[in-house]
Amino acid sequence: MPSTEGPSGPTGLARLGVSFIAALEAFFFWLGCFIGHHPFYVISSCLLIGALFSSGLHNFTQENRPEKLWIPSDSHFVRDSEWMRNNFPNNVRPQFAIFEAQENIMTSENLIQILDVIEEIKSIKADGTEWSNICLKIPVVTFGQGGGLRRRRAANESESEWDDIFGSDFDDAFEEDLFKKKDFGEPSFLKNFDPSVHFDRATYCSFLSGMQEACWLSSPLEIWNYEREKIGNLDLDEISTALNETDVSPVFGIPRDYLKMLGGVQMDQNGTVISAKTILVTWLVKSDPSKARGEITNDAGTGDSVAKNILNWEAEFVNILNKNRNGSITIYTFSGRSFGDVSGTAIKNDAKKLSIGFIIMFIYVQLMLGRFNLVEQRAVLSLIGIGSVGMGCVVAYGICSAFGIPYGPVHNILPFLMLGIGIDDMFVIAQCWATLGPEVSTLSLPEKMGHTLKHAGVSITITSLTDFTAFAIGATTVLPSLRSFCIYAAVGILATYVLQATFFTAWFSLDLRRMLDSRDGFLFCIKYKNYKPNNCSQKDLFKSAFEAILGSFLFKTPVKVIVLVCTATLLIFGSWGLSMLRQEFDPIWFLPQSTYLFKYFDKSKKFYPSDGEPGTIFLSNFNHYDHLNSIADMIDRLEEQKDIIKEVDAWYTPFQKYSNTHFNTSLPGEKLSEDRFHDILGRFLFSPTGSKYRMKFIFNGTPRCLLDAPPVKVKTGAKLHDQFL
Template sequence: MALEKTGANPEMKSPGLLRRVSSRFIGGFEYLFYQHGYTVCRHPYLYIVSVLAITVACGIGLLNFHQENRPFKLWIPQDSDFVKTYDWMQDNYPREFRFENAIVTAENVLEPAVIQEMLRVHQRVSAVPGAGPAWSDVCARLPSLAAPEDEVYEAEDEVPDPSLVSEDSQTDSAVAEARRRRRRRQASQRPEFDVSGYDDFDPSVSLPTSLHCMLVEGMERPCWEASLLELWRFNERRIANLTREQVLTAVNTAAYSPVFGYRFNVSRYLGGVQRNSTGHVVSAGAAFFAWAVRRDPDAENVIVSDTGTGEPVCLFQVDENTLLFENHFLSVLSSAPSLHGVTWYYSAGKSFGEISNSTIFGDVKYLVLGYVVMFIYIQLMLGRCNMVEHRTYLSIIGVASVGLAVVISFGLCSALGVFFGPVHNILPLLLLGLGVDDMFVVLQCWETLPAADRHRPLPERVGRALQHAGVSITVTSLTDFVAFGIGASTVLPSLQSFCIYAAVGIMAVYFIQATWFVAWFTLDQRRIEARRDGLVPCYTHRNWAPNTCSQRNYFQNFFSRVYAPAVLSVPGKVIVLVVTCALLAVNSWGLSELRQEFNPLWFLPTDSYLSMYHRSVERFFPNEGHEGVVFLSGLHLADNLPQMALLSQKLRAEPSIEHVDSWYDEFQFYINYNEYGELPERFADGYEFLPLLGQFMFSPRGGKYQSFIQFNGTLTCGEPAPPITASMITFTHRLMDGPRQQIPAMVRVKELVNSVNFTGEAPLVQPLAEAYASWETDQVIEYELYRNMGLAMVCVFVMVLLLIANLTVCLLVLTCVLVTLVDVGGLMHFWGLTIDTVSCIDVVLAIGLCVDYAAHVGHTFLTERGDRRQRAADTLRDIGPAVFNGGFSTFIAFVFLATSTSHVFVTFFKVFFGVTVYGLFHGLVLLPVLLSLVGPEPYLPARTDMELVSGEEKRAARQEGDAVREEDGTRPAQTDISDVKYAPAVADAHITAMA
């Protein structure tokens, strides 16, 4: 009946239930946007001031701005085993040392000239700086078990310095002689447990307790500096006279450090080692250095967080000096001359945090450059090339509106306590792309107003333009908001924080573009219609006529006359479908090969000194595994000795572990060998445990384990050890090939540790390794990515279906989004990216942008009249330029990131390159082809003044308007904007008709 009344073509479809429900919803939406645009146009200054006031109010929240760079707080689920154990360690087992590391490389670091260069750097680091403490003031000190006369003498049988030899003590001589015999024998054998020392002399067993403790108290405590220079005791005169043969002899025969008396493992100090046929070292490409700086974990007062490691560095007493020394250390190493082909790579305790902080704002130049180029492009696209109609100031306002959105987003999120992370610095670029996209849609709807509407009062014209643009930008903004809202539910803190910032920012952009930008556009349009100059608005061109060239829309003509006929022709459709299938096939394979892997070190710029240091470690020390510890607390160890033995046994049996260092294993042999008892069985008297443990802690073999055990009191030589509150066992994972091996290894270690049944009131037995931070992220990141994508796609589908209100078009839009995501995933693999937190964030962003490109086209298609092909062609003509401008402007905003050294920016560039290229291809090429083939038939609601006219009427009206314009060269006169009778009546009629 409705079709008969309207005289419609019987092939036209009547609106179904979904369409009728949505029509009522969208009709109300269009009415609201018309009224909104009408009101903004009448009161532009009110909206401008209101938006500024809201921005300032939100900006107050920046006073609570919190920047987070600690990897453990950014990339790891906060309910994970790693975070719980790490927090426990920080509270109960704080680290005592910070290490400053360096690697020296040369063609052969065992040349005497290179050794001498190492000494010069050592001396510069040890020298008293102009400001700050000397190395001796901040160094960690270790007791030396090496007697002075135990120095390794050179081939010329140099006589030792008599001042270093005690002539008053026969005990000293006995100790020295026993040590010499022991070391000569141990130099030729290295069993897993070096027990030969017990045969000759152990002062903790052989000497009276008082004499042993006297020896311990009299031990020299040199600074803990680990390097090859230990072999010559950092002696300048001796090193200056070294020959190559002497260097090789020392390196190949060293079993113990002449400085500390502990075993000296040369392989841990040399990289790129070359050996001869007998297995002796003949050359090396790198040597490792380490300086240990002591920290006071009990220091009070103000604490500054080292944002790279999360370790507290106290600005009090020695810890303030620690930071000053690290500045001195970095200054020395950065200025070390490259003599004899020597190159230094270095890392300080503060390096990661310092570089991470600088990286966040270090690439601001790329943001600024992107904004500048974006502004130029907007200027070219928004205005016309004549003195009146160019929109220079409106372009500035458009870019500034994104700045307001950034302030609102950052201010609100900071006020709510949401932290700002290293990935968040891409937000301005993201919001710029989305904001410019909305701006182009608004301007495109203004430009495509029918000629009949161009002579209406300005408020009506602005309302009419916003009526059509409002629904379109609402679809894309809400879908983006939903996508990021889903992302905010993730367990990854950095992704969660970013999604909250982005969701707030997207809604802020939407709000500002619909108010602030429309208000400024109104003022700019008033200026144009009053013929005031574009650069000097106070000057009016009285006899101005626009040049003919500036009145032609070449871009829209290209889409209408060239692009649409080519793509929608039969050969064009075939080519599009074949290319789409080929890209999908190739990228589907690439997506299947995409692996997950995350490393916080990727956040370092590739040209930073810390990144180069880690690359040198990978190159010269590739066999260094991942160190870890097993913490034990809440146990009565005397009752859990069999469990301690079982834990060590299981750790050594684990294939992924190559080395275990357990204080209990050494203690067990110490007790059994010296016939103090039989472990791991219980002592006959439980109280024997602590006295014997105290004796062991001051033995040559047990001294190194003092830092492995935390006592409830002071450990004193000659007295029983205080009760144990916590202890640890260290282990080293073998090098493994990526998460496929690392994650199962981590899981097995956790399982075997939990399988040992320790007893106690509240036993804690938990493994921890710094590598587990990345491995636990790898364990969940892939699941989180696909979970977020799946939920986002479901929510986006519902939103698009509600707002577009056509199941066929909605499915086609979602198809384009899915195909784009698959192609982007394949491109990530081919471009060397992995699934990590940054790429996970970028893919969530990609969902929003992909929907933007396709939803604009799908929504416009439903408003056109004619057959499928004609409607697809009209869609490309009417919305194609805006979609392309939005995508291309986003592309040119981030294209300069290709030269960045930041992992965040480089990943963002690579992913968004794929998003814009594939997204525009599927939105402006594939989707029109699909719509022309299987798109729905047009609906025919009752005709009203608010209804979009057909494509033929549009073209006729546009040609009529262009002819009038070219004939008299005038613009529509400024109309009295007080006439408001049109809006309510027509909008109500439209709603009634759509219902």
């Protein structure tokens, strides 16, 4: 060890270190004496200050959104996500269910079981909320077998009502064989047919306003219009034929690929699906926070503002799908509230484990601090020591919550971390008392406590500062969840350190007085006269075990060799494993594997693997009609990226075709005036081609079918489906 002394004595750094240690010892000696003289004052002060700091829990915030946990808060992704959430709030909450059969899901019996579940969900009444009240509704239009467009009539509507609007030959035109492309091909006069242009605008808008709407429920049972008798009479060939050949929904009248709703499919030599393991059913719930008024709550799983009645309906939805059934199918489900529910349940389960951990640690502390006799047992002191750790956790949570630091799923291990550090401090204090030399045996109890804390205080200070520094450095990370965890841990270490040095020490001094007074270790009111502990309780079993067994055994030469070989082997394998370390991230890893949500994602990944993640480009803060050429150029460049982009779904592409075909423009080369642009855009957004893009705009006003589009505030540029991200 290098010397700290120079030619004429200790160096300046060494003198500084000695002075610092001496100052710490003096302070802790004074603190120990003060606690020994005034234990109740110290205890009451700690309780009062702890209650004051814990008041910050009223601002306790739990964060479960992945982008808020694992992505740097100053990243453009978080910034853009916040902007998107503010400008394009998520008003649609999908609910999924995967129905899995042991063999083939494509049987009438299995389809009937799925129908039973769908009907049960439709009958949910949560706080008076039914499926029909909260579902996302879309206009119902039927397409003829050959692709013709026709409005679905209500049962009480007469033929003449629609003849008055469109003329008597409107429906007949769509029913003619001219629409059967496989027989006659598409008529040339219908090649560019668009009712939003070819019909009078007032007539077309009247037609739109009168269209029926249906709740968005996506499943292969649409093919048979959810008719129980029809589904029950199907055989395997009929089911297979319908699923393979139906490409238009009889319920909504929109194109539909029912084969994508099947998982684990088997095909014959002709490429026809003949069996499948699973069927995916999707419900879409519409949540409009602006209409929920005072009933808005924050969904811990999504971070979205959701009305309570919708969250309650989703709870019933999950309960129905997760209940035990006697059928031949297994159901795996995902709801909008699932992430919040599962994370909340995980915290409750962790709380149970924490209780078990505290019990185990209590037994261990009792064995280490106390002895097996009536007076020297320290069950109460052990509980108080562990309780002071819990108090330190509450204080840390209160301080961090007061400053708005969120609590994440990783934070659940903090009580266990604090427990280990706090118990270590307890043992140091107790051991310093036990090793006091004979020179202090004649001193008073407060002075003995001063000498105890003089040595123990320096030790726990150094270890606590080391732990605090480690977590303080960790708090500089850019990952929000890890930064928050390190801050909580650092504050918790300081709180535990202070409470062990004061609160626990005060109780320790009271416990010493009890023992000197020969009072029972649990029932303090009982005092024993001429008490003498039994000889067995005076033996230190742990010390004897380490000295007699482990100590003598470990120092034998063969054992030393075995230990060194095992250590070297572990080092080699550890280094080899480290060389194969990969950096990956999946929020699903944080879900307990026993939960229904984890099982759903496991089945979804197996039977419905994604070919990429969607991305969105937003365009704002400029006059779009002056930059249509730039928008078109951007889309062209995106579509050229075939290696990473599978599909580009941009509003401008169909808008350009719509404008050039029906309004004799020559986009993108032609520059449209502001009035001309809003006129065509207003028609386009209510046309069959452009209606799906209407919700992707933010206007300074409400778009109306009969009017030009209002000025655009924000416009989405494109939806990207990236194969690799």
